[in-house]
Amino acid sequence: MIFGIDYAIxxxxxxxxxxxxxxxxxxxxxxxxxxxxxxxxxxxxSRYYSYLVGPIFKSHSKNIILSNEDAYWLSASADCILxxxxxxxxxxxxxxxxxxxxxxxxxxxxxxxxSEKVSRAIGITKDPARFTTEVLIMNKDEYILELKDxxxxxxxxxxxxxxxxxxxxxxxxxxxGKSAMLRNxxxxxxxxxxxxxxxxxxxxxxGFKEYEAVAEAQQKARELISGLSTIFGVPISVITGNELxxxxxxxxxxxxxxxxxxxxxxxxxxxI
Amino acid sequence: MMDDTTxxxxxxxxxxxxxxxxxxxxxxxGIYYDLALLxxxxxxxxxxVMSQIDYVLFTGLTSILGITIKPANxxxxxxxxxxxxxxxxxxYYATGYVTANLFPYTFKNENPPEDDEERMAQSxxxxxxxxxxLGFPFKFHVFSIGLNTQSTRDELEGKRSYQEYQLSxxxxxxxxxxxxxxIQRQIRILQSKIDTISKGEKPIATIMYIETxxxxxxxxxxxxxxxxxxxxxxxxxxxxxxxxxRIVGRELYEMFKFNFSLPLxxxxxxxxxxxxx
Numbered sequence: 001m002i003f004g005i006d007y008a009i010x011x012x013x014x015x016x017x018x019x020x021x022x023x024x025x026x027x028x029x030x031x032x033x034x035x036x037x038x039x040x041x042x043x044x045x046s047r048y049y050s051y052l053v054g055p056i057f058k059s060h061s062k063n064i065i066l067s068n069e070d071a072y073w074l075s076a077s078a079d080c081i082l083x084x085x086x087x088x089x090x091x092x093x094x095x096x097x098x099x100x101x102x103x104x105x106x107x108x109x110x111x112x113x114x115s116e117k118v119s120r121a122i123g124i125t126k127d128p129a130r131f132t133t134e135v136l137i138m139n140k141d142e143y144i145l146e147l148k149d150x151x152x153x154x155x156x157x158x159x160x161x162x163x164x165x166x167x168x169x170x171x172x173x174x175x176x177g178k179s180a181m182l183r184n185x186x187x188x189x190x191x192x193x194x195x196x197x198x199x200x201x202x203x204x205x206x207g208f209k210e211y212e213a214v215a216e217a218q219q220k221a222r223e224l225i226s227g228l229s230t231i232f233g234v235p236i237s238v239i240t241g242n243e244l245x246x247x248x249x250x251x252x253x254x255x256x257x258x259x260x261x262x263x264x265x266x267x268x269x270x271x272i
Numbered sequence: 273m274m275d276d277t278t279x280x281x282x283x284x285x286x287x288x289x290x291x292x293x294x295x296x297x298x299x300x301x302g303i304y305y306d307l308a309l310l311x312x313x314x315x316x317x318x319x320x321v322m323s324q325i326d327y328v329l330f331t332g333l334t335s336i337l338g339i340t341i342k343p344a345n346x347x348x349x350x351x352x353x354x355x356x357x358x359x360x361x362x363x364y365y366a367t368g369y370v371t372a373n374l375f376p377y378t379f380k381n382e383n384p385p386e387d388d389e390e391r392m393a394q395s396x397x398x399x400x401x402x403x404x405x406l407g408f409p410f411k412f413h414v415f416s417i418g419l420n421t422q423s424t425r426d427e428l429e430g431k432r433s434y435q436e437y438q439l440s441x442x443x444x445x446x447x448x449x450x451x452x453x454x455i456q457r458q459i460r461i462l463q464s465k466i467d468t469i470s471k472g473e474k475p476i477a478t479i480m481y482i483e484t485x486x487x488x489x490x491x492x493x494x495x496x497x498x499x500x501x502x503x504x505x506x507x508x509x510x511x512x513x514x515x516x517x518r519i520v521g522r523e524l525y526e527m528f529k530f531n532f533s534l535p536l537x538x539x540x541x542x543x544x545x546x547x548x549x
Binding site (some may be wrong): 003010014017029033034036037040051063070092102106112114115116119126129130134193195205206247248249250253254260 | 323
């Protein structure tokens, strides 16, 4: 469409430059010709960049806005994410493959067998599917926050005890010890970053209604699950709810509190 | 390798230049004629370069003009077009992509089966060594599309016949050893692929890529960390015989969209990736 418009404008301007009487001067003909060449370049670039044409004309700054909407939303059944493309809905299902084996516990025969299983799994479906192995930072956010709360509580107790004229020494020692222990625990938690590895498959389906796309994606997922279960011999399931965010949002790859605790630790080690 | 659609675009836009050249006498005279010729040459050059390496021109342009792109709410593609940035609670998350088309899928076909098996047996250990050596999050994606068995077989047989014709021409024409060896290698690969299909394996097309994310307290810090992570990935995965190129420009945007919806047909997918595969 955009190619056609640009191409027609280019052709029209060239013809205009030809038929324009010489009385208008060669400079005008030349300028029209130059504009025709620019439209010729636009016509070719529309092969790759037609998605930018509309937003470029609409934007009034150096930031071209392709979309102000969220990249996706969760389906009502909470087992797939949805995206609207033109007038169609695309539902995408994430399927977890729980494989917990290491090459260190395999002999050569098992290693070969495992690689063959992976190779077979990749070719299992005719529909486009994406097989992913993800290494992410283990989410210790909840545990770190619990530790921080416990430390604050212990320190609060110490402050309360110290307010007394005759503080209970044994209680004071108890809370000081508890605080020190929790701090050490927090230190060791943030000192080392722990990773986890997850394998999953993604498959998409299209529908003119939201429920159509979801039902189609669920059907494709069921077929894929039965094939993958046979190959790997493990219970394979669809990922649902908040768990999906681990595979979609970058901040779930590097959890916030875990990361800030790590950053603080790095900063402390540089400063102190 | 240029796809058919791009070839049509290229041919049609070059036709405009040919028409211009034919009519140039009626458009300009004297100095304007020379200038028009010069601009026609520049236009042909730009179109030619774009047909081969459009991402270099595009990223160069956005870098110079400082243009950023917002692909969705909360996300931004930087001006170098090599990372997608998300700001969450004043922390910047930068995500970048690297192609990782496993060349062994080509090479293994010309190797004897025992070597192939050896490679397959080594791969779990190689993978674990890579995971252990990389101290940051990353994702390895294999996007696969099942192909029609019969048409793939017919296509491969057609290519083999063409290579055999080339080989007979090379042998008759006393071509040098390198050319002959190269054609023989191509024939071996094609024959091996045909044999694999004959054994009952389904033919598939794959797009493989690696995604990594870094975090920083400023945009620049996140981008710097991302570049260093990508370099580490390129070093670590080199043991897998993979071609590791950082993805930039429009293909970065397509990769970003992959996280939320996949292409539904082989045509959709191949239209997106034709240059940087």
